[in-house]
Amino acid sequence: MRIRQLLMHKGQNEIKLIGPNKSLLEAAHLLQTNNIGALPVVDNEFRLVGIMSERDLVRSMVEFEQAFFEKTVSDVMTSSVVTCRSDDPMDDIYETMIKNGIRHIPVVDDEGLHDILSIRDFEFAHRRLKEQALRDSLTGLHNTANLLNILDGEFNRYRRFQSPLSVASVRLDGFEGINDAEGHAAGDALLKELSKLLVDQTRAYDSVGRTGEDTFAIVFPNTEPKTAIRTCERILQAVRSRGEQAEAPWGNVSIGVAYADQEIRDGMSILRIAANRVQRAADAGGDGIDAPALKGNASETIGSAAHEQRQRTGGSAQH
Structure with a gap:
């Protein structure tokens, strides 16, 4: 400078x-x-x-x-x-x-x-x-490197004190099509508005970051999967409500939820599981949540038209 x-x-x-x-x-x-x-x-x-x-x-x-x-x-x-x-x-x-x-x-x-x-x-x-180096230039959220540092710190806390830790990956459905049809300015405006919605729907001590062009992640410290899933359901509903009111191009989101357990070695592994789940939610039709079932190791899709299809074809394990 x-x-x-x-x-x-x-x-x-x-x-x-x-x-x-x-x-x-x-x-x-x-x-x-x-x-x-x-x-x-x-x-x-x-x-x-x-x-x-x-x-x-x-x-x-x-x-x-x-x-x-x-x-x-x-x-x-x-x-x-x-x-x-x-x-x-x-x-x-x-x-x-x-x-x-x-x-x-x-x-x-x-x-x-x-x-x-x-x-x-x-x-x-x-x-x-220094702060700008830790933030995504478009949305102002934590960038990937900074979010991973935060996640590693929370994972170390989980390992030391067994405090629960959950992570969500959030992907904007159809973002590439919106960019192609409306232009990059409209796509950028949509990403900024979605990032604000994610911050508004999470707690002050949760950490929200942008991890890809159309993908975000949320670190929920000291949070059981059940509570993280409820928050993600609120996010899903808030995105839908915003879409009903939107005059400019808007989309739905797919969400994947993961949590720390004894088999996971580091924070990146939790984020990777959440990313795999968000991909499954998107593949199932989007506008839904792929999350660990609370009474077993299976995962389930919540809140989308693809839910019944997921139930018929069966779930997959946390890993």
């Missing part, structure tokens, strides 16, 4: 400036009134000649004591100002600030002073970039 991109995220605010001949009391008033930590110091032609920070002000109070009120900004400002340009790499400038103990840095371009950035602006940008 370049400094210009950081400035775009920060937004354009009016830069508070001060002249070198202004009193320290005026400087203190400007800092306090605007809740800022530093002031660029400019001459009559608005050329940058220094910078004065809160730390400079505090040091001057100790150094000058009673004479503090007679001093001007030029007496305490830093004249050799470290600056950056809008096309500089953000990481390089951040490293320079850390190395030199700088908390504020002016951005200077050919036309002069452009803005001033604080160390907090850089730290916020780093947090934002």
Whole structure:
């Protein structure tokens, strides 16, 4: 990321400036009134000649004591100002600030002073970039790698404390046809709306992620399969209800549910079982849930027109 991109995220605010001949009391008033930590110091032609920070002000109070009120900004400002340009790499400038103990840095371009950035602006940008690396760019949900990390953590908790763990895989039925017929913009809008619906229908401590172009997964920590299945039934009904109201292209979903047991070695294995089940639900006609039967090892399809067909042909084991 370049400094210009950081400035775009920060937004354009009016830069508070001060002249070198202004009193320290005026400087203190400007800092306090605007809740800022530093002031660029400019001459009559608005050329940058220094910078004065809160730390400079505090040091001057100790150094000058009673004479503090007679001093001007030029007496305490830093004249050799470290600056950056809008096309500089953000990481390089951040490293320079850390190395030199700088908390504020002016951005200077050919036309002069452009803005001033604080160390907090850089730290916020780093947090934002870190979060973006863990999120799906379209939906804002956990991406596959991050969701697997979460799932592994919950699986380790299951192994240590035997707390139940369930996982659901959710696939949008007919997504390829919607993309072909309506275009990718309509498909993207549908995926974003479905992702919001999944978040709305799950608990705050459940984790929802996008694991494929048209596929999502939900990690249900400390959740028995029966409770996870009930949640998936609500999701199925919410998708149907939304489809009845939709003016734009909409689809149904297929859902597969799996759970942790003694034979499973890691979190990925649970997700793989859920993915196999969502495929069976889709193959059975979609708009349904393939889940472990609660009184045995068989799986069953719930809520779809294919339910009777599944009952006639028999189920399959958890694995």
